[in-house]
Amino acid sequence: xxxxxxxxxxxxxxxxxxxxxxxxxxxxxxxxxxxxxxxxxxxxxxxxxxxxxxxxxxxxxxxxxxxxxxxxxxxxxxxxxxxxxxxxxxxxxxxxxxxxxxxxxxxxxxxxxxxxxxxxxxxxxxxxxxxxxxxxxxxxxxxxxxxxxxxxxxxxxxxxxxxxxxxxxxxxxxxxxxxxxxxxxxxxxxxxxxxxxxxxxxxxxxxxxxxxxxxxxxxxxxxxxxxxxxxxxxxxxxxxxxxxxxxxxxxxxxxxxxxxxxxxxxxxxxxxxxxxxxxxxxxxxxxxxxxxxxxxxxxxxxxxxxxxxxxxxxxxxxxxxxxxxxxxxxxxxxxxxxxxxxxxxxxxxxxxxxxxxxxxxxxxxxxxxxxxxxxxxxxxxxxxxxxxxx
Numbered sequence: 517x518x519x520x521x522x523x524x525x526x527x528x529x530x531x532x533x534x535x536x537x538x539x540x541x542x543x544x545x546x547x548x549x550x551x552x553x554x555x556x557x558x559x560x561x562x563x564x565x566x567x568x569x570x571x572x573x574x575x576x577x578x579x580x581x582x583x584x585x586x587x588x589x590x591x592x593x594x595x596x597x598x599x600x601x602x603x604x605x606x607x608x609x610x611x612x613x614x615x616x617x618x619x620x621x622x623x624x625x626x627x628x629x630x631x632x633x634x635x636x637x638x639x640x641x642x643x644x645x646x647x648x649x650x651x652x653x654x655x656x657x658x659x660x661x662x663x664x665x666x667x668x669x670x671x672x673x674x675x676x677x678x679x680x681x682x683x684x685x686x687x688x689x690x691x692x693x694x695x696x697x698x699x700x701x702x703x704x705x706x707x708x709x710x711x712x713x714x715x716x717x718x719x720x721x722x723x724x725x726x727x728x729x730x731x732x733x734x735x736x737x738x739x740x741x742x743x744x745x746x747x748x749x750x751x752x753x754x755x756x757x758x759x760x761x762x763x764x765x766x767x768x769x770x771x772x773x774x775x776x777x778x779x780x781x782x783x784x785x786x787x788x789x790x791x792x793x794x795x796x797x798x799x800x801x802x803x804x805x806x807x808x809x810x811x812x813x814x815x816x817x818x819x820x821x822x823x824x825x826x827x828x829x830x831x832x833x834x835x836x837x838x839x840x841x842x843x844x845x846x847x848x849x850x851x852x853x854x855x856x857x858x859x860x861x862x863x864x865x866x867x868x869x870x871x872x873x874x875x876x877x878x879x880x881x882x883x884x885x886x887x888x889x890x891x892x893x894x895x896x897x898x899x900x901x902x903x904x905x906x
Contacts (some may be wrong), residue, residue, distance in 0.1 A: 523586040532564060533751040539568045540755070541578050541590035544690050546793050547618040547736045548591045549776050550817045551784055554762035559569040562761070563754035563869075571784065575658035578704035582741060583609045586796035588748075589755060591617060592739040595834040599660030601857055602835070604843050610762065613831060613858045615756050615824045615866070616761075617736040621796065621815025622663060622726035623711035624670055627696055628804075631721045635806060638724065641703075645676060654678070655687040655695065655704035659681040661880035662735055666726045666838045667705035672904040673729075673886040679841065679906060690787070693719055709792040714804070716792055721804035724767040727813035729885045732822075734830040745859050752859070756866035763818035764870070770804070773797050821872040826858040829879040829892030836890075836899035842906025 542548040554560050555567040570587060572578050573730060575596055581587040583600060597611045626635055633648070635641040654671070656664035668678040678684055687695050692710045695701060697719045705726075714720035726733060738759060745752050766776050777793040780786050786793065795801070799814035816823050831854040838844045860878060867874050879892040890898060 522619055530662060531750055533565050533754045534748045535588070536564065537566050537568055537749045538588045538751060538755060539570055539586075541570045541572045541581060541587040541592075542785075543572055543575065543578065543591065544788075545591075545705055545736075546709050546780065546797060547621055547815060548788065549766060549780050549797075550614070550759050551591045551738070552780050553766060553776055554576075554758040556779055557762060557765065559758040559761040559765075560755070563757045565751060565758065567755075567758070574746040575661060579658075582611075582739065583607075588744060589614070589738055589740040589752075591736050592644055593661035593663070594734055594737050594830065595660045595662050595665055595838070596658050597737065597857065598831060598834045598838065598853075599658075599740045599843070601853065602838070602844060602848065604660050604838065606753070608625050610744040611857055612740045612742045613826045614738040614740060614745065614752055615759065615826055616734055616830070617738055617759070617817070617824070619732045619735060619816045619819065619823045620725070620727040620813050622666060622705065622707045622735065623722050624667060624703060624705045624724045624726075625692075625696070625711045625720040626712045626723045627701070627720050628718065630702055631805065636721060636723060636803075641723065642674045642676050644902045645681060652682045652683050653685055653701040655685050655706075657689050660834075660843060661688060661836060662726075665703040665834060666733075668730050668841055669837070670705075670724055670885065671731050672902065673829065673884075675904075687890055693717055696720055709786065709788055712796055712802075712880060713792045715790060715802060716789075723803075725801070725811065725813075727811065730814045730882055732816070733882070734827070734833075737826070742856070745862065749862060752862050753866045753869065756863060757807060757869040760818070760821075760824060760870040760872050762822060764872075767816060767818040770798055773805050802860065812837045821867060821874065824863070824872065825867075825875055825878075826860060826863055827875075827878055827880050827892075828854040828858055829890065830859075831858055832892050832895045833890055836895050839899040840902055840905045846895045847899065851892075870875065
């Protein structure tokens with residue numbers, strides 16, 4: 517490649533980042549870690565940029581600040597970017613998925629009240645809802661986001677129609693535990709540490725992890741508007757390279773993960789106790805009912821680059837679920853939209869700068885909780901294949 521310095525850092529001159537200070541939004545969740553650690557460890561300065569981190573209060577705020585230019589980029593929900601791209605709930609704006617930030621590490625929490633009635637997993641929840649008919653409320657964090665899609669998929673896999681059998685509300689991640697404690701909902705899907713926090717506080721139990729739904733699923737991405745990516749390509753490369761190095765560092769050792777937990781627990785970032793973060797980022801899970809297990813599909817930030825490559829099939833999956841649940845009224849040209857949104861060429865440059873392996877294909881194959889196989893080959897048929905849908 518032309519323009520790479522011998523140490524893998526962009527050279528001065530034409531390869532210099534066009535914008536040295538970049539304002540990056542993040543939500544107080546464990547999976548903001550690679551963005552935060554890139555700044556704390558100085559990987560951003562290594563690549564000629566300075567991350568100006570902005571702690572955000574809601575995903576709707578992240579969406580609005582990205583589209584109006586108050587943020588240059590953000591740690592953001594995969595499905596949120598596609599919702600904006602397709603004009604679901606807001607004016608359509610061309611968006612850019614620059615890279616993946618993490619796989620796995622979300623969960624579905626049910627209230628202690630439900631657990632006391634025997635609802636501790638999908639089948640027992642479905643049985644209770646059939647037996648005791650009332651208004652059940654479940655929360656997700658944004659209507660087109662990952663947590664909404666995991667919640668809907670999990671409920672439907674157990675025969676619960678999320679649109680007819682329950683009321684679904686939107687609650688910002690840091691408010692989940694308090695909202696459940698106040699009795700306003702029966703369960704929720706959110707990122708860590710707000711599931712483990714519910715166990716620590718005695719508010720809820722973990723009924724399922726998101727990796728139970730889809731092992732090594734895509735989760736947060738580094739997102740921007742397409743206009744920003746096209747105007748500042750060197751800046752985007754520098755951001756991605758810095759975050760790739762941070763992901764490498766986090767995944768390199770348990771000691772690094774524990775150090776990361778200590779850093780991001782600070783009130784400037786996630787604002788919780790280190791203990792609320794520490795266990796699940798190394799794969800040590802408890803369900804709040806006495807069961808403990810080690811999960812091989814715990815939160816990952818690098819995993820030899822498999823986490824970070826912006827697979828076209830990952831983006832198309834979210835569109836199939838938006839179509840399934842009526843958020844999209846018609847089938848889009850799934851592949852064309854994903855190809856426009858995913859900045860694979862920029863990502864390949866950043867991967868080269870950090871010696872990150874790149875997969876041979878932009879599509880990958882996965883098997884989900886209901887046995888469905890997703891490979892990105894026929895998204896229209898996949899979206900139409902479900903018994904429970906809008």
